[in-house]
Amino acid sequence: MFRPALFTLATVVSFAARAEPISVVDDAGRTVTLAAPARRIVSLAPSTTELIYAAGAGAYVAGTSSYTDYPPEAKAVPQVGDAAMINMERIVSLKPDLIVVWSHVDSAAVLEKLKVFGIPVYYSEPRKIVDIAKSLTDLGTLAGTNEAAARAANDLRERREKLHARYAGRPPIRVFYQVWERPLMTVNGQQMISDAIALCGGVNIFGDLAPTVPTVNREAVVAANPDVIVTFNGEGEDGLAGWKSLTTLNAATWGNLVPLSTPTLGRPSPRFLDGAENLCVELDRARERRGAAAK
């Protein structure tokens, strides 16, 4: 029922633009081809919404997901639910010409259904900080905002380079990154937060574990005895209180139980660099405290 209409629409648009088809390879290794730059984009995660806006294609966002909070103007865009509960009719009624998905979501069944409507899907799943730049340029290509996207991507690479030049060579500091206190969760080396830790000259003590977000036991942390324990506390929380009483823990005795002030390390978007900068500064302070304690 929709297919002929969409087909006609696509034909008309492609004739009007008379452009070469646009094609990029996404993070799932699939080739995404558009006949013309995307003008009605539906984004299914807060992070991909941020990426699209940063790539200069904010004006073409027709739908976003639940929990969209940045940039502020994105909050005014109609929402189509989140990865767990996508409102299919809402998506289709928005007549999107591109759907952008953070592939870390279990929405495969829903996306299968979307195929029926012939809407192209772009998967963005950056693993390293530089992969964010790839997502930015891809999205810029798909939306025809190549220049803005290239600027954003370059800006991101430069900020990363600057941090790398300044901090990556400093004396290594062993880091336990606490994602969650109860149960105690951390990240392994595949997770982007580990990339930020390495960028700041830190070593993730659980980098070798197999799960991306492993649940570890407290004793393993005490035995590994990291130089610093880092977390992001929610409102009114003190997730690090449990470590304070452990006198054999260097991080506790050196005052290296560090709450981060930026929540953006949880989100693979250009704002991730804000979090990384904050992390580098905090790790460097922790390094100084370690040095002072050693004297």
Next chain:
Amino acid sequence: MDSPQRQAYAAHRMTHPERRARPEATSAPDDSAPYRPAGFARAVAVWTVLLACALAAVFVALLLGSSDIGIGDSLAALVSPGDSLAGAAVYQLRLPRTLAAFGTGGLLAVAGCLMQVLLRNPLADPYILGLSSGAAVGALGAMLFGAGLVAVTFGAAAGALASSLLVFVLANRDLARLHISTTVVDSPRLILTGVMLAAGWGAVVTLILVLAPERNLRGMLFWAMGDLGGVERWWPALAALALIVAAAMPLLRQFNVLLRGDAVAATLGVRVPALKRFIFVAASIATAVAVTTAGTIGFVGLVVPHALRLLVGNDQRVLLPACAIAGGGLLVVADTAARTIVDPLQLPVGVVTAFIGVPAFLSLLLRTR
């Protein structure tokens, strides 16, 4: 001298001569001897064996841990902790966690035993009346308002107690009523009230998870699977366990009579409504403390009472204290396995209790037929 229990047994023997063959009836003391619980020596023997096993489990739990800290180091640290890494691991991490595990496991098994007596239903477990989902609603509700860990724990306790209070008020008539019929399940209204409330709480949990601005599924994991890693205080569970067992001890003979049905128990001089209320309140407090300490750990409360029933019989005087010891021991073993098998990773303890308990229980069931 002329205790309700003796009257009960005397009356019971007169009204149910055919049941004389049962162990309880035959082992009941004759009227001339001073009263002593049936098989007291055997009960003490059962408890001693279980306690020895539990203590061994605690000892092993203190020695095993991270692969970076050897058993020898742990043993040395156990004797003289000093300021060593092993000392900190044994006394600051393993000991509180093990004690909390023992208390929680004991509470769950006792609560399960009490619920099975109260509802006279073999499928009854500590969570059957909706207490754990009530706790989850309280905890998630607190998280929804951005509360910290302390407030979330408090929310869980409040949710659990509010949930059981609601069951109590709604089903109070049922607790107070005597069910004359002994042919059908005796407490349909109480159990249905609880199960309905559990379903309602479950829906509220789902609703919160869908509507919450930040879907913190990781925090939710704790309330769904249980975890002893983040235990802050070890003593509430142990203290609650000791108090509840102590309070129940003098009443256990009446529990035995209650199992014969409300009408029989009432005829034999048991104040059935008061006794049922006591069981309900004790089981609720036990479960609430356990859930607040370690989240919802399944299996222990259902299977420990049944397994012990197969081993030592259904005399509540032996069974209930045995549940407290064996439940605690089982959870200590399970928690030790959960934190050491895939070290430094940690398994959900509820999975381990099931892996240990299901084969053990089934083999017991097959052997005793």
